[in-house]
Amino acid sequence: MIALALYAVAxxxxxxxxxxxxxxxxxxxxxxxxxxxLVHTFVIGMQSVQVGAxxxxxxxxxxxxxxxxxxxxxxYTEISTEExxxxxxxxxxxxxxxxxxxxxxxxxxxxxLLDNPLFAVHVASVLLAYASFALAFVVALTYVLLFRELKRxxxxxxxxxxxxxxxLDAMNMRAVTVGWACLTLxxxxxxxWVTQARxxxxxxxxxxxxxxxxxxILVACLSWMVYTLLLVGRxxxxxxxxxxxxxxxxxFGLVLLNFLLVGYxxxxxxxxx
Amino acid sequence: MHLVLIGLSHHTAPLELRERLAFSRTxxxxxxxxxxxxTEAGDAVLLSTCNRSEVYATCAEPDRAATALAxxxxxxxxVPLMTxxxxxxxxxxxxxxxxxxxxxxxxDSLVVGEPEILGQVKEAYRVASEAQGTGAVLNxxxxxxxxxxxxxxxxxxxxxxxVSVSYAAxxxxxxxxxxxxxxxxxxxxxxxxxxxxxxxxxSQQVARLSVTTRSExxxxxxxxxxxxxxxxxxxxEIALAxxxxxxxxxxxxxxxxxxxxVATATAARRGHPLFLLDMAVPRDVDASSGxxxxxxxxxxxxxxxxxxxxxxxxxxxIEAAEAIxxxxxxxxxxWMRSRHVVPTVVALRQRFEQIRRxxxxxxxxxxxxxxxxxxxxxxxxxxxxxxxxxxxPTAQLKSIDDRETMRxxxxxxxxxxxxEDEDMSEADTTRRARTET
Numbered sequence: 001m002i003a004l005a006l007y008a009v010a011x012x013x014x015x016x017x018x019x020x021x022x023x024x025x026x027x028x029x030x031x032x033x034x035x036x037x038l039v040h041t042f043v044i045g046m047q048s049v050q051v052g053a054x055x056x057x058x059x060x061x062x063x064x065x066x067x068x069x070x071x072x073x074x075x076y077t078e079i080s081t082e083e084x085x086x087x088x089x090x091x092x093x094x095x096x097x098x099x100x101x102x103x104x105x106x107x108x109x110x111x112x113l114l115d116n117p118l119f120a121v122h123v124a125s126v127l128l129a130y131a132s133f134a135l136a137f138v139v140a141l142t143y144v145l146l147f148r149e150l151k152r153x154x155x156x157x158x159x160x161x162x163x164x165x166x167x168l169d170a171m172n173m174r175a176v177t178v179g180w181a182c183l184t185l186x187x188x189x190x191x192x193w194v195t196q197a198r199x200x201x202x203x204x205x206x207x208x209x210x211x212x213x214x215x216x217i218l219v220a221c222l223s224w225m226v227y228t229l230l231l232v233g234r235x236x237x238x239x240x241x242x243x244x245x246x247x248x249x250x251x252f253g254l255v256l257l258n259f260l261l262v263g264y265x266x267x268x269x270x271x272x273x
Numbered sequence: 274m275h276l277v278l279i280g281l282s283h284h285t286a287p288l289e290l291r292e293r294l295a296f297s298r299t300x301x302x303x304x305x306x307x308x309x310x311x312t313e314a315g316d317a318v319l320l321s322t323c324n325r326s327e328v329y330a331t332c333a334e335p336d337r338a339a340t341a342l343a344x345x346x347x348x349x350x351x352v353p354l355m356t357x358x359x360x361x362x363x364x365x366x367x368x369x370x371x372x373x374x375x376x377x378x379x380x381d382s383l384v385v386g387e388p389e390i391l392g393q394v395k396e397a398y399r400v401a402s403e404a405q406g407t408g409a410v411l412n413x414x415x416x417x418x419x420x421x422x423x424x425x426x427x428x429x430x431x432x433x434x435x436v437s438v439s440y441a442a443x444x445x446x447x448x449x450x451x452x453x454x455x456x457x458x459x460x461x462x463x464x465x466x467x468x469x470x471x472x473x474x475x476s477q478q479v480a481r482l483s484v485t486t487r488s489e490x491x492x493x494x495x496x497x498x499x500x501x502x503x504x505x506x507x508x509x510e511i512a513l514a515x516x517x518x519x520x521x522x523x524x525x526x527x528x529x530x531x532x533x534x535v536a537t538a539t540a541a542r543r544g545h546p547l548f549l550l551d552m553a554v555p556r557d558v559d560a561s562s563g564x565x566x567x568x569x570x571x572x573x574x575x576x577x578x579x580x581x582x583x584x585x586x587x588x589x590x591i592e593a594a595e596a597i598x599x600x601x602x603x604x605x606x607x608w609m610r611s612r613h614v615v616p617t618v619v620a621l622r623q624r625f626e627q628i629r630r631x632x633x634x635x636x637x638x639x640x641x642x643x644x645x646x647x648x649x650x651x652x653x654x655x656x657x658x659x660x661x662x663x664x665x666p667t668a669q670l671k672s673i674d675d676r677e678t679m680r681x682x683x684x685x686x687x688x689x690x691x692x693e694d695e696d697m698s699e700a701d702t703t704r705r706a707r708t709e710t
Contacts, residue, residue, distance in 0.1 A: 150445070150448065150449060150569050151563075151569060153563075153571055153575045155445070155448070155579060159448060160433065160434070163451070164448050164449060164451035165449050165450075165451075165546065166449070166450050166451035166452070167451045237543065237544070238542075238544040239544055240545075241544055241567060242566065243544065
């Protein structure tokens with residue numbers, strides 16, 4: 001709850017900075033977000049000690065870890081590029097998603113089936129991939145907003161606050177590339193883990209449901225294909241700019257659908273807790 | 274000590290006169306030396322730009338100093354004072370500080386909020402500091418001006434947005450492409466508009482600047498002038514596909530770039546944006562080209578409307594910028610006033626220190642029996658007592674706003690503590706000011 005409150009305060013500060021653009025205190029929103037991430041790290045650490053493993057397994061833990069990773073990925077981007085305007089779009093997303101773990105009980109047990117390093121690598125990679133895709137989506141959104149202003153010949157709010165289209169495009173592609181690499185690793189390691197799990201827990205209903213027909217796995221593979229198409233299109237046909245932005249948005253739409261809806265309501269393979 | 278300013282600017286003097294009183298960089302140092310040696314000015318800074326020539330100086334009598342500075346300034350440039358006199362303005366103390374702060378903020382500029390002036394003020398100060406040194410008052414004044422310039426630029430939108438067509442084009446290009454050093458720019462036409470655009474882009478150190486016109490000779494002449502390369506008119510469509518920014522300014526009456534030509538070029542660019550600037554009247558570029566994906570088409574009216582909006586926005590920020598100037602003028606004047614009591618404060622401190630030392634000397638025989646650390650302790654305690662006794666009176670004295678009250682308090686202190694003559698102390702302070710930074 002404290003982490004949620006800090007994310008909310010950071011969101012307000014990011015909005016204030018976006019509107020006012022004051023030089024004094026321009027780093028206050030960043031510092032607030034760092035504080036939120038530190039508190040969040042402590043909470044995740046405590047939960048890990050309590051459960052005896054990283055709290056990935058339940059919906060609450062997975063969303064919480066996703067928010068934490070997205071905040072870290074964003075902070076890295078903000079500090080390394082000195083681009084401060086994107087935060088006004090990321091911080092509300094962090095706050096909105098953090099509501100789920102804040103008001104949902106965290107898993108208090110850790111199924112023995114998941115006591116495998118491959119499972120931890122699989123979930124961590126996929127969550128990091130989703131966090132990168134979320135960042136890519138937000139950057140793509142800002143790209144489209146700025147693109148529209150420039151195309152309509154009416155430079156305004158976004159023109160004066162956002163970095164150039166070129167920078168946004170590069171940021172988007174970097175986030176997509178990192179996300180794609182993590183998702184690829186996550187899917188490969190996940191498949192490896194399933195082949196092992198079939199040996200020692202063949203009767204587990206979740207393990208039996210692990211196939212391409214399972215909605216979660218299917219949508220994850222579809223997201224991977226969308227991002228692969230984007231990267232291949234960029235390399236071979238020079239896809240960039242608006243087309244890359246829209247494909248990023250489509251890919252993240254699938255990710256969000258999978259993460260928040262499919263995985264918890266329709267999947268037979270991924271609801272361990 | 275007073276602060277005095279004499280000068281003329283685009284508000285008061287025509288261009289011909291401003292040109293005659295403008296100082297080149299090389300002549301600035303000599304002019305400063307003459308100003309200080311031939312007038313009563315303690316030190317001076319000469320700010321000379323295409324829009325203004327101003328001298329900021331410190332002196333004992335502002336009226337006399339202003340007249341002398343004006344005479345020397347005119348003589349140095351060989352312009353009769355009679356001719357310049359009606360266009361000159363004089364400001365003293367708070368008004369002079371306010372004027373400089375407004376200049377540094379860009380509030381007094383021809384184009385309000387233009388950014389170059391702050392650099393010019395810094396340069397004028399740097400030259401004066403290096404040439405003949407500047408005293409505490411001018412140091413404080415100019416650093417205050419730099420602070421005002423910085424605050425106005427960071428806390429208001431006074432300097433935001435392009436306010437010239439060429440600058441608007443550069444800003445747009447930067448917003449599309451980011452770094453301009455990789456850009457390939459094609460200029461179509463050789464008229465004045467094309468030449469200005471070419472010069473502006475070249476000043477941004479773009480990777481390549483090409484020029485093409487129907488006349489190869491004119492293209493080569495312009496390319497040579499702006500440091501670009503001439504491209505034959507027949508290959509302009511190939512050059513178009515190979516360029517990121519295209520400025521078209523032929524105004525020949527017929528379309529130079531049709532939608533089909535632009536579409537073919539963009540197809541070959543593999544999704545890279547193309548920025549088309551149609552600076553011609555009548556237009557050179559088919560307006561429907563702007564509908565093509567990754568093509569950003571701006572004509573002269575679009576750029577002018579951006580400039581107008583930015584100017585209107587800047588006007589709305591003037592009040593906030595003036596408030597910052599006022600704040601800083603008050604802070605500067607408070608500092609100036611506090612300087613008048615400095616000799617009294619120094620003398621008072623010296624008197625207290627003298628008493629402390631003489632008492633310690635008187636007791637030295639009794640203190641000699643103490644161990645060294647105890648003697649050091651006694652020394653430190655007495656020093657702290659003196660510091661504490663003087664802390665409140667010093668702060669109270671410096672906070673007095675009214676100069677007469679300040680003089681009365683200073684006189685009372687001098688009488689009560691039998692301090693040395695004020696005039697002598699002030700002379701010492703002035704001497705110290707020349708070396709103080």
